[in-house]
Amino acid sequence: MFLSLASVISLVAVIIPAAHCGKVLVFPHDGSHWVNMRVLVEELHSRGHTVTVIRPADSWYISDTSPHYNAVTVDMDGGADEDFFRRFVSEVIRIRRSKGSAWTRFALDMELKDKFFELHKKICEMVIHLFENKDLMNSIQDAKYDVVLTDPANGGGVMLAHYLRLPLVFNARWTVHGEAHFAIAPSPLSYVPLPPSELSDKMTFFERVKNIVFYTMRMHLYKQIVGPHYSALASRYFGPDVDYFSLFQAADMWLMRVDFVFEFPRPTMPNVVYMGGFQCKPAKPLPEHLEEFVQSSGEHGVIIMSLGTLIGELPHDLADEIAAAFAKLPQKVIWRYKGERPATLGNNTLLVDWMPQNDLLGHPHMKLFVSHGGTNGIYEAIYHGVPIVGIPIVFDQADNLSRLRAKGVAKVMDISELDSKTFQDAIQDVLNEPSYRLNMQRLSRLHRDQPMKPLDTALFWIEFVMRHKGAAHLRTESYRLPWYSYHSVDVVLFLVGAVLLVLFTFFFVIRCLCTKMCRSKVKRD
Amino acid sequence: MFLSLASVISLVAVIIPAAHCGKVLVFPHDGSHWVNMRVLVEELHSRGHTVTVIRPADSWYISDTSPHYNAVTVDMDGGADEDFFRRFVSEVIRIRRSKGSAWTRFALDMELKDKFFELHKKICEMVIHLFENKDLMNSIQDAKYDVVLTDPANGGGVMLAHYLRLPLVFNARWTVHGEAHFAIAPSPLSYVPLPPSELSDKMTFFERVKNIVFYTMRMHLYKQIVGPHYSALASRYFGPDVDYFSLFQAADMWLMRVDFVFEFPRPTMPNVVYMGGFQCKPAKPLPEHLEEFVQSSGEHGVIIMSLGTLIGELPHDLADEIAAAFAKLPQKVIWRYKGERPATLGNNTLLVDWMPQNDLLGHPHMKLFVSHGGTNGIYEAIYHGVPIVGIPIVFDQADNLSRLRAKGVAKVMDISELDSKTFQDAIQDVLNEPSYRLNMQRLSRLHRDQPMKPLDTALFWIEFVMRHKGAAHLRTESYRLPWYSYHSVDVVLFLVGAVLLVLFTFFFVIRCLCTKMCRSKVKRD
Structure with missing residues (x-):
């Protein structure tokens, strides 16, 4: 044990x-x-x-x-x-x-x-x-x-x-x-x-x-x-x-x-x-209507999408591209979206104002999280071992997602390039290439294995x-040191100065001796 | 709670x-x-x-x-x-x-x-x-x-x-x-x-x-x-x-x-x-003969001395000085010493070949630890909150003790200056000045207050x-970088070079322009 x-x-x-x-x-x-x-x-x-x-x-x-x-x-x-x-x-x-x-x-x-x-x-x-x-x-x-x-x-x-x-x-x-x-x-x-x-x-x-x-x-x-x-x-x-x-x-x-x-x-x-x-914790049971929707996904499982509290709406064209990509997938999708219902929305996609994100991420049917890269959502995804398709927009989101990309657990999209084709490709890549999920599950195991x-x-x-x-x-209390002391600039200058002084003195003495010897030689001659 | x-x-x-x-x-x-x-x-x-x-x-x-x-x-x-x-x-x-x-x-x-x-x-x-x-x-x-x-x-x-x-x-x-x-x-x-x-x-x-x-x-x-x-x-x-x-x-x-x-x-x-x-742990009960000796110290309490396994013996004169200092104290002393019995040894001092150091340090009668500054003994003293008189001899001992001195929990002696007077003074200083014990007890509380x-x-x-x-x-994996990259020397040189190049180009263009203008002025004149 x-x-x-x-x-x-x-x-x-x-x-x-x-x-x-x-x-x-x-x-x-x-x-x-x-x-x-x-x-x-x-x-x-x-x-x-x-x-x-x-x-x-x-x-x-x-x-x-x-x-x-x-x-x-x-x-x-x-x-x-x-x-x-x-x-x-x-x-x-x-x-x-x-x-x-x-x-x-x-x-x-x-x-x-x-x-x-x-x-x-x-x-x-x-x-x-x-x-x-x-x-x-x-x-x-x-x-x-x-x-x-x-x-x-x-x-x-x-x-x-x-x-x-x-x-x-x-x-x-x-x-x-x-x-x-x-x-x-x-x-x-x-x-x-x-x-x-x-x-x-x-x-x-x-x-x-x-x-x-x-x-x-x-x-x-x-x-x-x-x-x-x-x-x-x-x-x-x-x-x-x-x-x-x-x-x-x-x-x-x-x-x-x-x-x-x-x-x-x-x-x-x-x-x-x-x-x-x-802030991460085990998933609680879902509300009945969500559980029913999730269960209806069968073996294909569920994707959720949320771009955080700041981004409830998107431009129409962008929302249409996203909805069209989702519509082509065999998975069920729950999308936190407060804007107008996109024209291209498929039957497999449920729009919600709010969702119990942590409980969904911890659901056994969960396959993928489409996220803007906010820190809280990322840690919840790591905790539950769910791979990510990231759409960073502002602040630290791109940096957060670049860390996940480096660990092989996320695909990151540039919002300027996002259309239904590129978005669908990114989702299918992450769903079909097992390494994304396996890597995320490894991170999850490491993250949960702490002394406290x-x-x-x-x-x-x-x-x-x-x-x-x-x-x-x-x-x-190193912050009390002035920068030149903290980085030992003063000491290095002092030591270089000391070495130069010794060398200078040495050469000066040698020169004096030489001059003296030359003079006495001249005298003797 | x-x-x-x-x-x-x-x-x-x-x-x-x-x-x-x-x-x-x-x-x-x-x-x-x-x-x-x-x-x-x-x-x-x-x-x-x-x-x-x-x-x-x-x-x-x-x-x-x-x-x-x-x-x-x-x-x-x-x-x-x-x-x-x-x-x-x-x-x-x-x-x-x-x-x-x-x-x-x-x-x-x-x-x-x-x-x-x-x-x-x-x-x-x-x-x-x-x-x-x-x-x-x-x-x-x-x-x-x-x-x-x-x-x-x-x-x-x-x-x-x-x-x-x-x-x-x-x-x-x-x-x-x-x-x-x-x-x-x-x-x-x-x-x-x-x-x-x-x-x-x-x-x-x-x-x-x-x-x-x-x-x-x-x-x-x-x-x-x-x-x-x-x-x-x-x-x-x-x-x-x-x-x-x-x-x-x-x-x-x-x-x-x-x-x-x-x-x-x-x-x-x-x-x-x-x-x-x-390696620290609570004290176990002492063997009967030691417990009796410790109890006999009454309110004055007990001092222990050990210079580690390497130093079982000392030169005669030094052992005599130490024993003489101990003899003048009202405390009882247990001294791990394998050499010949010093001539000046007092009745209050017990020589032993080996002692249950941790159990003694954790005894309520313990007042002071005379130590060479080995790491294990120091941590045991911290754990039990016992102040130290240090006699460093080799290796890291002086550095260990200098850390304790800086925290106000130890007095450190130079073995070349040690005689019965200086040694007795050091012991009495640490016994009589409450800050040594209070500081050590504070360190003990901090040391024991850990999540695990x-x-x-x-x-x-x-x-x-x-x-x-x-x-x-x-x-x-920063160790894979060559030293000049690790310390960004190459980048700094590159940036300085780039700035110099820009400045040089700038001045060169200015100079050309000036020359041209001067010439055309001369021509016009």
């Missing part, structure tokens, strides 16, 4: 510390990020902790009433403008389908950049509003929280934790500056690809050039656009010597929404804990930080 | 995979390293796995009969010469006590270097002897092992795993090249101190210079002294293109005998698992590698 009963009992004895109910202050990031944070909030609540969530008055996803947390609503606009993002995605699809000019795409990217600029500005205003509300801050201070839990996609929680002098735990994949590992782990750009480059961990020379150029641009973008808001905020409340980026790097614990069955292996740090797939469930791991470390008031022993 | 009963049950369900008894081939490193490996071997055996251990005929520590493993004895001298190392340690003490000249010390270091050279040469000869014994190799191949478990302090196991095409798991702290992290994790020398520098993770400029100089020398030493044996072996059996260092870096799993309550936090990799303190016991973690990952025939998804 891999674990004897005795060791299981001793293990259980180790993992249940003395009962202790803590108080957790959550500063989330709005939009789909909240879907992840909510999983942690609900689990914290179910284990008896008290959770308070800070939200802007106009929050897109974060409700002001919940059985799982108390909401503190800051009477401000949080900047996460749902309408803008929906419109933006539609525009991206339109431009890519119409093969719009580079200029059109660039203009759209600039609009997105401005939106993020505005979003972070509003978050900083929200933090100022919070800090200036003395009554509210006093009540927060009096509540004696144990830890601040935040999503580092914005810097609000970092500020709040430092203001309240509380330990800081990140629920992280992206930071304000980019992929979260880059903020603390040494990440050689020769094999660690930077999103959104869509590169893998095995790069050609010119791909490595691209990766470094992307990195340089990203850091520049951050410094120009997002950094100043937070720097000004840090300076205003904590003094001119406090560097915002250092506050970030001083977090006690990084709960990373990453698992290496999905992400390329790369350097990490002792205070990074991996909880990729923490990812959600339990995450909770253990949040509670660890509460019990010990931080986790300083797992965190380097 | 931190973990509800339901989640404990689900957790237990996750951590017990289907029963599977595996076959483990162990290539250990002789001497005190075997003490660690034996813990894993015994645990593997107790969980139903079959373990085979490869040993040289003259092994120092590794017995040829055991209820826990089958021994395969290679009819060769393994090079781990017990007499040499005992003599070496005595010489080190003598030279340091007599404040011997730098030359004497250097000569001794060269003798040690030669010994290691010889040791690795003999290990390579042992591997050749093994590979050339076709009957033995056939029987090993027929046995169909699941994994090779080895200590990377020598390279024999690496060769064997590659020869048999088996997954490779390291039980690691040191590799042939030095501290094990340096072999795979990016380790900025600005804050990652290289043993035996005795530096911490917070270095001054000149300490950083020292660290880089040490690193350069160490790599040079490795390449000159140890590398060639293994490179020749790799070339002979696997072809001239096979780089020995790459075989090393391709290991599936590194079980690191490290815990960050002890080690400075530093970068790591996804296939590094920390099991520092895996370190030994269970180690076993989980060995069994993981057996179940999945490796752990390739956790391992980077």
Whole structure:
């Protein structure tokens, strides 16, 4: 047996510390990020902790009433403008389908950049509003929280934790500056690809050039656009010597929404804990009408398609192409689609407003998942071992899918090339070539074979930080070094200088001796 | 509660995979390293796995009969010469006590270097002897092992795993090249101190210079002294293109005998698992005579002293100084000492040939541990929360103790300065200043508060590698890059070149234009 009963009992004895109910202050990031944070909030609540969530008055996803947390609503606009993002995605699809000019795409990217600029500005205003509300801050201070839990996609929680002098735990994949590992782990750009480059961990020379150029641009973008808001905020409340980026790097614990069955292996740090797939769980039975529909697929099985909450509709022509491809398949198809019913829709395809995605992915008849490449859906597909046809549209979707393609578990389509023929071919390739399913099932086995469930791991470390008031022993303070010291540039220059000095002195002495000898020789002559 | 009963049950369900008894081939490193490996071997055996251990005929520590493993004895001298190392340690003490000249010390270091050279040469000869014994190799191949478990302090196991095409798991702290992290994790020398520098993770400029100089020398030493044996072996059996260092870096799993309550936090990799303190366990009751002696100490409590298995005796004068210091203390002392009874020995001091160190450290009367700084003893002291007075002598002992000093849990003595006065002062400092004990108890709490016991973690990952025939998804292949690509030197040169070319072209065009304009002006004039 891999674990004897005795060791299981001793293990259980180790993992249940003395009962202790803590108080957790959550500063989330709005939009789909909240879907992840909510999983942690609900689990914290179910284990008896008290959770308070800070939200802007106009929050897109974060409700002001919940059985799982108390909401503190800051009477401000949080900047996460749902309408803008929906419109933006539609525009991206339109431009890519119409093969719009580079200029059109660039203009759209600039609009997105401005939106993020505005979003972070509003978050900083929200933090100022919070800090200036003395009554509210006093009540927060009096509540004696144990830890601040935040999503580092914005810097609000970092500020709040430092203001309240509380330990800081990140629920992280992206930071304000980019992929979260880059903020603390040494990440050689020769094999660690930077999103959104869509590169893998095995790069050609010119791909490595691209990766470094992307990195340089990203850091520049951050410094120009997002950094100043937070720097000004840090300076205003904590003094001119406090560097915002250092506050970030001083977090006690990084709960990373990453698992290496999905992400390329790369350097990490002792205070990074991996909880990729923490939201995954076994499938529950389907509602009766869906179960009937799924069962009617017989041996051919079922395909589901969802492009995420942001993309409920598609341009008519595109929806028609997709529906026409589905109509030609022997499988049954469940498609989450809120737009008008496509003219080409087949009898085998069921349109739904919403579907129990995890329960469907875990159904034994499930054959294939057509996905935009959102992280949550991908982890559910990995958990249940279902191969993917990906249609990436914006943000990290193409990078997510490029990882799955590299592992041989997904076929990725370019939306600008998508028609009923190419789409049908892609689906049939993945259905008929067994390697896609076998590889995905292997990833599933690896993903499920962990010492603890990812959600339990995450909770253990949040509670660890509460019990010990931080986790300083797992965190380097290398971020306190100036860059030239961190990279030993000063030491190398010093050593090169020392060697040159020794050589110079040596040659100078030799030269003097030679000159002297020559002179005395001349004299003697 | 931190973990509800339901989640404990689900957790237990996750951590017990289907029963599977595996076959483990162990290539250990002789001497005190075997003490660690034996813990894993015994645990593997107790969980139903079959373990085979490869040993040289003259092994120092590794017995040829055991209820826990089958021994395969290679009819060769393994090079781990017990007499040499005992003599070496005595010489080190003598030279340091007599404040011997730098030359004497250097000569001794060269003798040690030669010994290691010889040791690795003999290990390579042992591997050749093994590979050339076709009957033995056939029987090993027929046995169909699941994994090779080895200590990377020598390279024999690496060769064997590659020869048999088996997954490779390291039980690691040191590799042939030095501290094990340096072999795979990016380790900025600005804050990652290289043993035996005795530096911490917070270095001054000149300490950083020292660290880089040490690193350069160490790599040079490795390449000159140890590398060639293994490179020749790799070339002979696997072809001239096979780089020995790459075989090393391709290991599936590194079980690191490290815990960050002890080690400075530093970068790591996804296939590094920390099991520092895996040998620690609760104290068992003491034998009756020891329990009586300990109880007789009353409120003053007990001190134990042990300088490890290598150092059973000390020069008379030194033993007298130590005994005299002990005699003046109100505590009772248990001293593992095999030499002649010191003339100054007090009634409060009990000399023993051997002691149940872990059981004593876990006794409620325990006040202080006088230790040479061996890793096993240090982890036992951390586990039980007992502060330390350290007397480092050779190898990694001073570096181990410098880590404890940095955490405020140990006072470290220089053996050349040790007399009854300084020794008594050090002991009384640690006994009377509460911070030493409180800090050590804090480390103990942090060390014990882990999701799983370190030994269970180690076993989980060995069994993981057996179940999945490796752990390739956790391992980077960055070691396949040449150094200039790994560090992006080629890309940076290319980009600098490209920028210079653009600038040059720009200025050239400007210059041409200027010249042309000037000429036409002259013409017009």
